[in-house]
Structures are given as C-alpha cells and as structure tokens.
Amino acid sequence: MTHRYVAGRLVQSLVLMGVVITTAFVLIHVAPGDPVTYLYGGQAVSAQALDNIRHAWGLDRPLWAQYLAYVGNVARGNLGYSQINFQSVAAILADALPNTLLLMIPSVLLAAIGGVFLGMTAARRAGSGVDYAIGAASLVSYATPPFWLSVIFIVVFASTLHWFPTQGMATLGASTQGLARAADVAWHMVLPLGVLAWWYSASFTRLTRAAIIEESRKYYLMTARMKGLTEHKVFYKHALRNAMRSVVTVLGLQLGTMFAGAVMTEIVFAWPGTGRIIFGAILEHDYPVVLGFFMIIGSGVVLANLAVDLVYALLDPRVRYG
C-alpha cells in the first residue's frame, strides 16, 4: 500500500508540473502580441528581417515542436532571458530567492511557534475568555493585508519613532563585513519579519485550535484516559500530535498564498528579493521574468506539498493504509 500511495502522489506531482509548464506555454502563445514585433516592431526593420529573427528563434516551427523545445529547456533549468538586460531568468531569480527565503523561513518558524502555542491554549480552554481573546486576535491578524501592515509599521516604527530603517536590506553605502553586516541585515529585517510573522501566525492559531478540537472528539483519547495516562500525556502525545498532521497539510496548501504575502511585503520594504524582481518585471513588461517566476513558484509549491505528504506517509500509518 505504501508504494501505491507514494507512486500516486509522485504521478500527481509530475502531472501538476506538466500543468504548470503547459499553462505557461499556452498563455504566452494565446496572449496578444508576439515577442518579435514587441521587441523590434518600433524600429526601422524590414518585414523580411523580422521573419529572419522569427526563424532564428524557432517561432516559425510547428507549435508541438516549439512546445517540446520549451519543455526541454525548462527541464534543463533554462527559463529564458530577460528582455530588459538579457540576463538569464534562472540566474536573476536564483540571485533573489535566498533573500526571500531569508525573510520567509524565520517568519514561518516564528509564526508556527507562536501560532501553535496560542491555538493550543485556545483549544484547551475552548469557550473561555482566553479562547475568545485569542480568536479575536487571530481574526484581526488574519484580516490584516500584509502590504497595509507594512505601511503602518513604516509610518509608526520607522518614520515616527525612528527605531528601525524604512527600507532595504542593508545601510546604503556601508561596506561592513562579517558580524557587523549580519547585525545590519538583522536590524533591517525586524519590520518585514514582524509583518509576515504576524500575518502567518493567524493561520497557525486557527488551524491548530480547530484541529485539536476535532481530535478531542475522537475515541482514542477516551481509551488513552482509560489506560490511566495523565492529562498532560493525553494532550501532548495524542491529541496535539495527531492534530499537527492536518495543520501541516493545510499549511502546505497555503504555501502559495504565504509566498504572495512575502512578495508584497518585500515590495513595500524594498527588500531585494523575488518580490522586487516580479514588481519591476511587471512594470517593465519583461514577460520572460514574470513567466519564470510563475514556474518557480508553481513547481516549488507542488514539490513542497509532495514532500509534506511523503513525510507524513512515513510517520503516520493511517496515510499509508487509509
């Protein structure tokens, strides 16, 4: 059974990757305008010269041949070239991605620790004032658009209180190295990290609370109590552990949304990550970069969900045999 489950998920992920690539390919071909006219149309070039460029780029070949070439390129990690500075899209994104992850990973961890703790507390005292307060707080943080909270943080903590810098990842012109550089980056990171952790934590809190309450209705907890286990053990070893599975699964599905939040926060704080790249590419009509970005996010989300499911298939026999 295990093998069947794993094989099923692998096939599904492969199909999804295919869907991502095919969607990208179809969209470029259906979208109005063709790249050659767009790039050279405004210049004094003869129609013959334009045709030559089309031929050189393979745009006169049948669609299926173009599609195969496209899939081959993507599979080899070639996502095309920017129309603005002619750099490789893969290289541009590879430069920016670490900065995005530097922001995202600590905020997810922070939100996970805080959110699971709050969700746990709320579930243990479901119906109490504490539960109500945590619920209200998580509802507020859930409804705060990250780009708006970023603006408020800048207005309050940067331009009014001057506690933190308004923008960027490092002090301009400073050529610090090593520890001083790390401290500088950390100082610039506080506000965007705070925004993301605040926004992400809502999902963790709400999901954890709901999952624990769901678990607490099940009979194995009664069995555990009848065995004479302490409430502490019943809660942490049984209810919480099983509740975490649905929390992680749902969060895997929200990865794209979480990334979108990071992108918008980066834009407000001028953080040099993928968010600024995509924002610039949209403004400058640099479509290979926008497309490459979609491909990276799409396949990243598919792979992360696959990883979550496979890890759980290893840890939880119910997934394998259920």
Add this chain to the structure above:
Amino acid sequence: MPVGPAATPDTALPRPRAGGRPAAGGRLGRTQYVWLALRRQPVPMAALCALAALGFGALAAHMVLPWNPNTMSTDTLQPMSAAHLLGADYLGRDVLTRMAYGIRASFLVGLSVALIAISIGLVVGLLAGYYGSWVEAVLMRTADALLILPGFFLALLVAYLFGGRFASVILLLGITGWPQIARIARAEVLSLKAAEFVESARACGASNRRIVFREILPNALPPVLAMMAILTSYGILSEASLSFLGVGDPNVISLGGMLSNGLQYATTAWWVPTFPGAAIFLLVLLLNIIGDGLSVALNPHAAQIGRRTAV
C-alpha cells in the same frame, strides 16, 4: 454499531428534509434555521450590519461628498481637513471619495468571485458526489490538483499577460476559488444521498435530475452558502493584491491600487496609503467575523463539543 458523541446525529440541527422547505406545522427548514442561529450571535450580526452600512455608505458617497474621484486639484497631499476628511492624494484628489468608489469595486469583485466559485463548485460537487465512480475520480482529482497550484500567481500571470480588465480579474479569481466549494458540496451530497427522504423519492420513481436538483441541492446549499463570506473576502483581498502589484484594471478605482500608488508617500503623507489599506482590512475582517458566525450557526454541535471536552 457505533456509539458515543461522534456518531450521534446532530440534534441541534433539524434533519434535512425533502425540498428543504419548512414542513407543515411551522417547523423550520435548514436554511431558516441557520439564519436564526446566526441572528442569535451578537458579534457576527453587528459585523453584518457594519458591512451593510459600509456598502450603502460607499453607494451614497457621491451624493454627500462634493468631490469627483478623478478630478485633480491643487490640494496635493493635503492632510485631513474639513474639506478633505481623509486628506488628498498626490494629484489633489479626495481620498475619502476615491475610497468610496474603491469599496464599491471591492464589493462587486468579492460578491461576483464568490458567486462564480460557488456555482462551479456546487455543480462539480453535486456531480461528483451523486454519480461517484469515474466522474467523481476525475472531478475531485482536478479539484485536488487545483488546490495545490498557487491560484493567486496563476491569476497574476493571466492578468499580466492579457491586461487585467475588471471582468477578467473577477472571472479568474472565481475560477481559482471553486475547488474548496466542490469538496464541501461533495461531502454534503454523500451524506444526503443515503438519507431516507432521498430513498423515498427514488422509490416514488423520481428521476436523477429531480433527486439532485429538488431533493439534494436545497439541503446541500446551507454549508456552501456559508462559505460566501469567506469567498467574498478572498475575492476582495486577491483583487486588492493584484491591483497592488500593478496588474489590475487601470480604469477602475481599486483600494489596492490606491495603496500601491500612495506607497512612496508613506513617510511624508501617511494618509494616502494608510486609509485605503484600512478599508481593505475592515472589509476582510467583517467578512471573516460573519464567516465564523455562519460556521457556528451551521454546526453549533462542534462549538459545544469543544466546550465540554477540556482535553
């Protein structure tokens, strides 16, 4: 024979009934029951009233406020005053007036996205749940797959490549929102399919179409409609995000676009980006409070269980 709380039928909710209409003798149908249970919760009801007030306020704004949302003036970046209640932006346009138009657009987007997602999801869920076998396999696998793909970025890409006309943004977001509705509808249909009144309808010789649309659909509707608030907030937030990223319709005043355009004045004229963002926040918050109230109204049993078992 299963025993205990998890297996007992939900006593707080009336059993689904044929046609979903109130039965003779004044007993309530499921939809009315949900509405009654919602009305008993003060906070979600207050949120509903506030949301309605916000909507009507936005609709009536042009009759009260003297400004045209697009007319530029020399009041560039003027702070809040009696003339400009929430200040003026970098082109001297009144922020409050523009916000009223932005809120209208948000309502339009949110509600349309919710309706599209619910319509598609309902049809898919009904078909999958009722017919089972390969129909279910194909439809639900598609839903699972779409749930994994990052819908927001798909919408971003399409809106970017084709130019984000208002209608196409709505359609796109609606299409990315249906899979979760399909899942809820399917689960509902699966439990209703085995209900006695469906069986008796079948025994009476009712056709598949009649059973699906007259017996199952009305009873499956409440949990799906309860998602309306959440889907509307999804639509509003996504449209604001797309406009913030610069792929929205440039001819429509959007709260996200106002925030994005005012970003560079955050440190000098904070009201320009802050108030439109506050409107998005308020809309999403109110909708989620209503959504929570609806899910409690729909399933009061779950809330009680949570209260009784202190794990």
